[in-house]
Amino acid sequence: MNPGKSPRVRFAPSPTGYLHVGGARTALFNWLFARRFGGTFILRIEDTDFERSSEAMVEGILEGMRWIGLDWDEGPFFQSRRLDLYTQTAERLIAGGHAYYCFCTKEELEQRRAEATAAGRPPMYDRRCRKIARETAAQRRSAGEPCAVRFAVPEGGSTGFDDAVFGRVEFSNAEIEDFVLLRSDGIPTYHLSVVADDLDMELTHIIRGADHISNTPKQVLQYAALGAEMPVFAHVPLILGPDKTRLSKRHGATSVIAYKDMGIVPEAFRNFLALLGWSPGTAHKDREIFSSDELKQLFSLDGISKSNAVFDNDKLAWFNTEYIRAYSSDKLLPLVEEEWRRAEFHPARPHDEILSLIDLLKPRARNLKDFGGPFRAYFGDDFEYDPAAVTKFLKDAAVRALLVELAERYYTAAEFTEASTEQVLRGFAEEKGVKAGALINGARVALTGQAVAPSLFAVMTALGRERVVRRLRDTGGIPGDV
RNA sequence: GGCGCCAUGGUGUAAUUGGUUAACACGUCGCCCUCUCAAGGCGAAGAGUUCGGGUUCGAUCCCCGAUGGCGCUACCA
Numbered sequence: 225m226n227p228g229k230s231p232r233v234r235f236a237p238s239p240t241g242y243l244h245v246g247g248a249r250t251a252l253f254n255w256l257f258a259r260r261f262g263g264t265f266i267l268r269i270e271d272t273d274f275e276r277s278s279e280a281m282v283e284g285i286l287e288g289m290r291w292i293g294l295d296w297d298e299g300p301f302f303q304s305r306r307l308d309l310y311t312q313t314a315e316r317l318i319a320g321g322h323a324y325y326c327f328c329t330k331e332e333l334e335q336r337r338a339e340a341t342a343a344g345r346p347p348m349y350d351r352r353c354r355k356i357a358r359e360t361a362a363q364r365r366s367a368g369e370p371c372a373v374r375f376a377v378p379e380g381g382s383t384g385f386d387d388a389v390f391g392r393v394e395f396s397n398a399e400i401e402d403f404v405l406l407r408s409d410g411i412p413t414y415h416l417s418v419v420a421d422d423l424d425m426e427l428t429h430i431i432r433g434a435d436h437i438s439n440t441p442k443q444v445l446q447y448a449a450l451g452a453e454m455p456v457f458a459h460v461p462l463i464l465g466p467d468k469t470r471l472s473k474r475h476g477a478t479s480v481i482a483y484k485d486m487g488i489v490p491e492a493f494r495n496f497l498a499l500l501g502w503s504p505g506t507a508h509k510d511r512e513i514f515s516s517d518e519l520k521q522l523f524s525l526d527g528i529s530k531s532n533a534v535f536d537n538d539k540l541a542w543f544n545t546e547y548i549r550a551y552s553s554d555k556l557l558p559l560v561e562e563e564w565r566r567a568e569f570h571p572a573r574p575h576d577e578i579l580s581l582i583d584l585l586k587p588r589a590r591n592l593k594d595f596g597g598p599f600r601a602y603f604g605d606d607f608e609y610d611p612a613a614v615t616k617f618l619k620d621a622a623v624r625a626l627l628v629e630l631a632e633r634y635y636t637a638a639e640f641t642e643a644s645t646e647q648v649l650r651g652f653a654e655e656k657g658v659k660a661g662a663l664i665n666g667a668r669v670a671l672t673g674q675a676v677a678p679s680l681f682a683v684m685t686a687l688g689r690e691r692v693v694r695r696l697r698d699t700g701g702i703p704g705d706v
Numbered sequence: 707g708g709c710g711c712c713a714u715g716g717u718g719u720a721a722u723u724g725g726u727u728a729a730c731a732c733g734u735c736g737c738c739c740u741c742u743c744a745a746g747g748c749g750a751a752g753a754g755u756u757c758g759g760g761u762u763c764g765a766u767c768c769c770c771g772a773u774g775g776c777g778c779u780a781c782c783a
Contacts, residue, residue: 238783273782330781337780346708347779372781390711399709399779407781414783438710438778461712461776468775496718499731503719510730512718529712529719532776536717539732549745588744617742646741664741676743 231263231428235289235296236418238270239281242479243288245535246433246463246471249497253460254431255294256498256523266425267299270418272411274304288480292494293516298425303417310412313420313450314373314405322449323405325361325371326353348401349374373406375415375445383441388429388458388525395441403442415439419446427455431525434459434532458525461501461532471535485566487593488540489559491516492547496540498523501533513546545590553582560595567596571603577686578603584678584686601672602686613675614704617665624699626656627666631696640689642681649681670699 235251237243243251258265267289271277286300303310317323328349337347353361354376365371377400384394405416412420422430422443437459447454465475477483483493495514504514504522514522548556560582564571571578581602582595589595601607618624633648634640649667653660664680671692677683684692 236783240783270783276782326781328781333781341707344707374781393710395710401779404781409781411781413781418783433777434711435777436783439783459711464776466717470776499718501718506720506722510720512731531712533719534717536732539718542732545744590744613742649741661741668742674742677741678743680741 229428231258231261232266232426233258233263233429233431234266234268234299234422234425234427235294236268236270236421236432237285238273238276239278239285240273240276241281242284242481244471244478245480245483245497247285248288248292248480249463249500250431250433250460251289251294252292252494252497253502253523253528255296256519257429257431257525258297259520260523263428264297265295266301266427267296268301268421268425269299269303270414271302271304272414272417274411277304284479284481291480291484292490292497301421301425303412303421306417306421307411309424310417310420311406311410313423314412314416317375317405317446317449318373320449321376322446323373323375324354324358325356325365326374326402326404327356327361327364327369327371328353329370349403351402354402370408372404372408374402375405375442375449377402377445383444385440385444385454385457387437387440388456389461389528390434390437390459390530393437393440395438400441400445415442415446419443419450422455423447423450423452429456429458429525431458431460434461458528460528461530463500464532464534466534466536468532468534475535476537483540487563487591488544489547489551489592492543493540495519495547496543500535501529502527503529513543513550541590548586548589548592551586553579553586556582556586559592563592563596569596569600569604569606572605573603581686584682588676588678598674598676601674602683605691607673609669609673609702609704610675611704613669613673614702616675617662617669618699618702618704620662620666623658623662623666624702626652626658626663627670627696627699630663630667631693631699634689634696635693637689640685640692642685645684645692646681666699667696670702671695 233254235247235254237247237251255265257263269282269285271282282300289296314323318325333349336350340347353374361371378397380397382394382396383400384392387393403415404413406412440457444454463471465471467475471478477486480493484490494516498514498519499512502523505527508522557579573581585595585599585602589599598610630649630652633652634645637644637648649663650660653663665675668677668680668683669675671683671687
């Protein structure tokens with residue numbers, strides 16, 4: 225790294241879709257890198273493809289970044305508002321003899337490309353406009369003939385760069401075509417706008433997806449032509465779906481926000497993402513859970529692996545439960561409340577009771593959704609009985625009848641504590657000659673609607689005597705097979 | 707097709723950078739615990755490092771080749 229110069233990095237998504245997991249990880253790595261080395265993290269929106277870009281997508285990207293907790297120091301900058309910079313850069317390139325006007329139309333190019341492919345030749349631009357004399361070109365241009373600007377790639381030799389993760393990468397110039405810098409409508413292509421901006425924003429490190437490796441030489445060529453100092457390139461391997469093909473909607477959620485909607489805790493997602501394609505190394509090889517601060521302290525480019533990584537939902541789910549379990553109830557509350565809002569559920573319990581209920585339930589939570597679904601019965605009376613749970617533990621009419629009878633024991637009991645409720649139930653079971661377990665399991669379903677719950681007597685005291693009695697009395701009316 | 711990159715159990719990653727019984731985590735399976743389900747505890751299966759050659763006393767690690775996967779191959783980014 226360049227000593228004495230604090231790093232400047234950027235995340236530069238194009239708003240043609242929501243923030244997807246690959247982009248999110250690239251953003252995360254950039255952010256981590258900047259934070260680790262006291263650098264600057266810049267957000268730049270590459271919206272020069274007017275056809276496909278939209279403002280809604282910009283908002284979606286920002287939302288995704290905020291959700292995983294990535295804050296940027298500069299921007300967001302929009303390339304669509306910086307067009308002057310690109311035309312100026314193109315002019316500099318033309319003046320220096322590194323670029324030229326091309327009058328070929330899109331249709332002509334397509335046709336020639338098709339012909340070349342059919343003839344088995346590489347479908348590269350044949351450089352015919354490169355031969356047009358400068359004055360002639362200027363004339364045709366001022367006469368109003370539409371033209372694009374192409375970069376004049378050197379005829380021989382090769383172009384390469386030292387990638388911080390892949391090492392030396394070299395391409396023969398013969399493989400690089402004279403790519404378009406400025407379209408005939410004056411809008412720059414990606415190739416031009418990236419280098420113009422990366423230069424203008426004085427970026428020191430370009431950390432981006434490995435899918436950009438192949439067009440990096442096009443940028444290197446421009447740096448050289450402009451006499452500019454090259455940044456350090458660090459390409460990050462891609463994230464694949466379980467079938468090892470590029471992650472796409474086919475594999476389920478691809479948008480980061482979808483994971484929020486699925487009940488994933490942002491810190492868990494971030495932690496999971498950080499370890500996809502990066503490792504803190506031997507010193508921490510036995511750890512998986514890293515706080516944001518720890519990641520900021522540990523991250524470095526040389527921990528990035530070279531091979532693509534498969535996105536594993538199971539592992540993400542594991543991170544999620546780890547985080548939920550580790551959270552204090554008041555830290556978890558806002559997340560749970562958001563889930564409730566989404567589910568249009570309005571808990572009918574006082575604040576402090578809600579907190580202790582969260583503490584009671586979180587060891588069994590894998591997902592924020594649990595609080596809006598399976599755990600509803602704890603927070604209010606608006607809940608449903610899980611049919612599978614009913615068939616499992618309440619299909620016996622005798623058990624149901626006993627539970628109704630048991631309700632009266634609790635109604636008249638002197639006290640209602642964890643110990644006393646257990647004592648009452650076990651005594652009752654013995655008296656009736658049934659196994660306590662049968663009653664306990666049945667009561668669990670009657671009280672919570674679920675077959676899964678914390679210890680029954682903890683549940684009872686958490687619910688309170690009034691609810692327990694009422695729900696047990698209603699046991700007979702619970703729908704399901706008897 | 708051309709060019710580039712990559713290759714450690716099913717998945718994510720380690721391996722003092724040539725010397726280990728190839729480690730950890732997720733997942734899977736079994737047992738214990740038990741009022742359910744998780745968790746937890748204990749244990750197991752699962753890779754000889756894609757394959758084939760080399761270099762070396764010795765290769766996961768270096769070299770060559772093959773195979774496979776991925777990426778790029780636009781007046782998209």
